[in-house]
Amino acid sequence: MAEKDRGNAAGVAPAQGAPRRSPRQxxxxxxxxxxxxxxxxxxxxxxxSPLVNAKTAEKIRRxxxxxxxxxxxxxxxxxxxxxxxIGLVVTTVADPFASEVVCGVEQTANDHGYSVxxxxxxxxxxxxxxxxxxxxxxxxxxxxxxxxxxxxxxxxMLAQMQVPIVLVNDQYPGAFVHSVMxxxxxxxxxxxxxxxxxxxRRIAYLGDQFGYQSDAERLAGFRAAxxxxxxxxxxxxIAHGDGxxxxxxxxxxxxxxxxxxxxxxxxxxxxxxATHQLRAHGLRVPKDISVTGFDDLFFxxxxxPPLTTVRQPMRRxxxxxxxxxxxxxxxxxxxxxxxxxxxxxxxxxxARMSGRG
Amino acid sequence: MAEKDRGNAAGVAPAQGAPRRSPRQxxxxxxxxxxxxxxxxxxxxxxxSPLVNAKTAEKIRRxxxxxxxxxxxxxxxxxxxxxxxIGLVVTTVADPFASEVVCGVEQTANDHGYSVxxxxxxxxxxxxxxxxxxxxxxxxxxxxxxxxxxxxxxxxMLAQMQVPIVLVNDQYPGAFVHSVMxxxxxxxxxxxxxxxxxxxRRIAYLGDQFGYQSDAERLAGFRAAxxxxxxxxxxxxIAHGDGxxxxxxxxxxxxxxxxxxxxxxxxxxxxxxATHQLRAHGLRVPKDISVTGFDDLFFxxxxxPPLTTVRQPMRRxxxxxxxxxxxxxxxxxxxxxxxxxxxxxxxxxxARMSGRG
DNA sequence: GAATGGGCCGTACACGTGTGCACAAAGGGG
DNA sequence: CCCCTTTGTGCACACGTGTACGGCCCATTC
Numbered sequence: 001m002a003e004k005d006r007g008n009a010a011g012v013a014p015a016q017g018a019p020r021r022s023p024r025q026x027x028x029x030x031x032x033x034x035x036x037x038x039x040x041x042x043x044x045x046x047x048x049s050p051l052v053n054a055k056t057a058e059k060i061r062r063x064x065x066x067x068x069x070x071x072x073x074x075x076x077x078x079x080x081x082x083x084x085x086i087g088l089v090v091t092t093v094a095d096p097f098a099s100e101v102v103c104g105v106e107q108t109a110n111d112h113g114y115s116v117x118x119x120x121x122x123x124x125x126x127x128x129x130x131x132x133x134x135x136x137x138x139x140x141x142x143x144x145x146x147x148x149x150x151x152x153x154x155x156x157m158l159a160q161m162q163v164p165i166v167l168v169n170d171q172y173p174g175a176f177v178h179s180v181m182x183x184x185x186x187x188x189x190x191x192x193x194x195x196x197x198x199x200x201r202r203i204a205y206l207g208d209q210f211g212y213q214s215d216a217e218r219l220a221g222f223r224a225a226x227x228x229x230x231x232x233x234x235x236x237x238i239a240h241g242d243g244x245x246x247x248x249x250x251x252x253x254x255x256x257x258x259x260x261x262x263x264x265x266x267x268x269x270x271x272x273x274a275t276h277q278l279r280a281h282g283l284r285v286p287k288d289i290s291v292t293g294f295d296d297l298f299f300x301x302x303x304x305p306p307l308t309t310v311r312q313p314m315r316r317x318x319x320x321x322x323x324x325x326x327x328x329x330x331x332x333x334x335x336x337x338x339x340x341x342x343x344x345x346x347x348x349x350x351a352r353m354s355g356r357g
Numbered sequence: 358m359a360e361k362d363r364g365n366a367a368g369v370a371p372a373q374g375a376p377r378r379s380p381r382q383x384x385x386x387x388x389x390x391x392x393x394x395x396x397x398x399x400x401x402x403x404x405x406s407p408l409v410n411a412k413t414a415e416k417i418r419r420x421x422x423x424x425x426x427x428x429x430x431x432x433x434x435x436x437x438x439x440x441x442x443i444g445l446v447v448t449t450v451a452d453p454f455a456s457e458v459v460c461g462v463e464q465t466a467n468d469h470g471y472s473v474x475x476x477x478x479x480x481x482x483x484x485x486x487x488x489x490x491x492x493x494x495x496x497x498x499x500x501x502x503x504x505x506x507x508x509x510x511x512x513x514m515l516a517q518m519q520v521p522i523v524l525v526n527d528q529y530p531g532a533f534v535h536s537v538m539x540x541x542x543x544x545x546x547x548x549x550x551x552x553x554x555x556x557x558r559r560i561a562y563l564g565d566q567f568g569y570q571s572d573a574e575r576l577a578g579f580r581a582a583x584x585x586x587x588x589x590x591x592x593x594x595i596a597h598g599d600g601x602x603x604x605x606x607x608x609x610x611x612x613x614x615x616x617x618x619x620x621x622x623x624x625x626x627x628x629x630x631a632t633h634q635l636r637a638h639g640l641r642v643p644k645d646i647s648v649t650g651f652d653d654l655f656f657x658x659x660x661x662p663p664l665t666t667v668r669q670p671m672r673r674x675x676x677x678x679x680x681x682x683x684x685x686x687x688x689x690x691x692x693x694x695x696x697x698x699x700x701x702x703x704x705x706x707x708a709r710m711s712g713r714g
Numbered sequence: 715g716a717a718t719g720g721g722c723c724g725t726a727c728a729c730g731t732g733t734g735c736a737c738a739a740a741g742g743g744g
Numbered sequence: 745c746c747c748c749t750t751t752g753t754g755c756a757c758a759c760g761t762g763t764a765c766g767g768c769c770c771a772t773t774c
Contacts, residue, residue: 025496027761029760029761038723038724038725040723040724040725040761041724043762044723047762051721051722053721053722070493070494071494071760072759072761073495073496074440074759075762076760076761077761078429078431078432078728078729078730078760078762079729079760079761079762079763080729083431093450093456093460094453094655094672096453099456100451102450102475103449110476115491116474116476117472117473118445118459118475119463119467119472119473120460120463122464127467133427134467137428137429137430138431245656245659275661276659298451299602299629301633302602302629302630302632302633303660304632304633304661382730384729384730384731385730386730395753396731396754397732397753397755398754400730400732400733401733401753408753409752409753410752410753429729429731432729432730432759433730433731434731434759435758435760436730436759437732438759
């Protein structure tokens with residue numbers, strides 16, 4: 001109701017404020033009239049149906065093309081009950097990881113004739129509610145959620161929609177919920193193992209308190225690497241930020257008391273903040289302390305020093321998620337969980353441990 | 358057609374491959390039956406129309422709520438001829454500038470009951486064509502384009518749509534095309550002026566060959582700063598990349614022959630690549646050479662050294678663009694061009710010129 | 715020549731919502 | 745008591761597309 005007030009100011013007659021109805025798009029019937037056929041014939045001709053004579057079909061298509069006719073997807077959606085539309089939920093597009101995934105999703109969706117509704121929840125429950133409601137009203141054929149805590153809020157609403165769902169880097173117990181996951185455990189184990197091989201023993205982990213499953217799995221991988229080298233995992237060497245540079249700085253500050261010689265960060269954004277904090281304390285990377293990230297975002301290779309990190313094929317994961325969703329929407333069975341391999345990319349932010357530690 | 362093959366493997370009968378029609382959503386008529394009223398009454402009740410008795414309206418709303426009813430936006434769109442939907446075109450969401458703008462757009466769109474179709478063109482003409490066609494078929498109420506060359510392709514198709522359009526950081530001569538622009542000229546002039554004040558005289562400009570108007574304006578600002586200090590602008594000190602780090606590295610390499618002591622980059626992504634190249638050549642920033650960026654992306658403050666740059670309020674610009682579009686869609690007149698101020702943010706990648714130059 | 719059948723096309727719906735209009739009921743004034 | 749106004753409700757459309765069904769025409773066959 002608030003937005004109703006925006007248009008017409010109180011009392012005053014609207015200047016030219018009548019919400020413009022478009023001046024009448026031309027419809028299938030207009031084409032039919034020009035071509036001197038009935039509108040179903042036009043409909044069939046444009047669908048390349050074999051039920052219509054090849055000559056007339058060609059003529060109709062030509063006329064439609066010259067008139068610049070565009071079939072209304074909304075009318076079609078109403079009758080076919082499939083909108084060829086998906087909803088894409090993301091905590092925030094401003095996060096580079098998310099935007100890469102979005103990119104992959106959008107490309108393959110378009111390639112298959114689907115349009116995507118983008119919505120970022122900002123991790124705000126109220127906004128999440130509105131988003132899901134909007135998707136429900138838009139009658140999307142499927143939903144794709146990336147890097148968001150799938151809260152208790154989603155479930156009941158989504159269940160009511162009876163629409164297939166695919167999660168990226170998250171899981172949810174439920175019949176119609178599938179997911180695409182990176183190998184969190186193995187990826188982080190490789191990163192930590194790399195540090196172990198370089199002779200480090202006081203290795204810290206800087207996680208993401210909102211990472212939930214991803215964070216748990218990466219931490220587990222971290223632990224596994226240390227334990228298999230018989231290095232005790234000390235709680236003073238574990239801290240959590242929120243996956244963004246700012247909070248990472250604070251968490252890093254706290255970790256410094258334990259004097260780590262290396263640190264595994266939950267993701268590259270965290271590594272960005274952590275490294276910045278290290279410099280503020282006069283520590284040099286990697287001479288005094290080694291740092292690893294996770295994701296391999298576009299900037300990782302361009303940092304000083306270039307960041308050793310675990311590569312996630314984010315765009316590819318978006319593509320896989322969309323393809324999985326496409327299968328579900330067409331009624332096929334699909335593997336409920338797709339696992340993608342992670343790859344350790346060694347650059348210059350990690351080095352053999354020096355004397356200092 | 359290629360995608361048809363993906364689902365059902367050649368020859369084999371599709372397992373349960375019938376495109377699932379959703380099992381019948383419940384409609385306004387179902388609610389009407391339960392409430393023992395006619396469906397128009399339900400329609401009016403849910404719109405809070407004063408034409409329906411307060412008691413019955415309340416009862417209807419309660420029933421609808423309990424049944425989990427969600428009005429079909431597609432049916433509503435068909436009859437009202439307004440979908441409350443906008444199309445958002447972007448060269449690629451993976452670009453941090455774009456994703457920030459997208460973020461601002463999406464937020465204010467949702468706040469006003471609009472959903473946004475996201476599409477990235479990838480600067481591919483064929484894809485652009487498909488995108489615009491999809492928007493036309495979806496019957497979007499408006500279109501928003503950010504940081505894309507608005508090619509000759511767009512115009513005829515968009516003109517046919519008769520839909521308001523708002524451009525971010527681009528302009529187009531045309532009746533219904535509005536725009537939101539950053540102060541490119543003043544921003545870059547401030548950055549270059551800053552370098553001049555620091556005593557630099559051999560200042561290079563590393564532009565974006567696809568930046569068109571933005572690049573032209575920023576280059577003009579660069580020139581103005583130098584000329585007002587009576588510094589000649591030498592062509593060997595001007596090069597162009599494509600707005601991304603990789604191409605910036607190549608362009609930077611070429612510039613080094615002219616031995617600049619400072620460099621103004623078209624944007625932060627360019628600065629990222631340029632700086633990387635400088636280091637590869639053993640040059641220290643800012644001791645040997647100063648660098649400035651443009652945008653103030655999230656990583657700018659976290660680089661080593663933190664990047665001096667020109668801040669663009671990207672999210673705010675997305676918001677302004679969407680608000681402008683909202684006005685246009687509601688038939689109001691709106692200022693055809695909104696100009697946003699840029700702000701120089703001085704950090705540590707620029708320093709007083711040392712002896713070397 | 716009539717019956718049969720196939721190829722094309724039109725008629726009549728349906729999808730779910732919004733809205734102009736008629737109309738019934740209630741109330742109020744003469 | 746009648747008429748007129750007000751208030752609330754239902755009827756009948758419309759939006760643009762897809763599709764089951766019937767029917768026409770013409771060719772073919774017996």
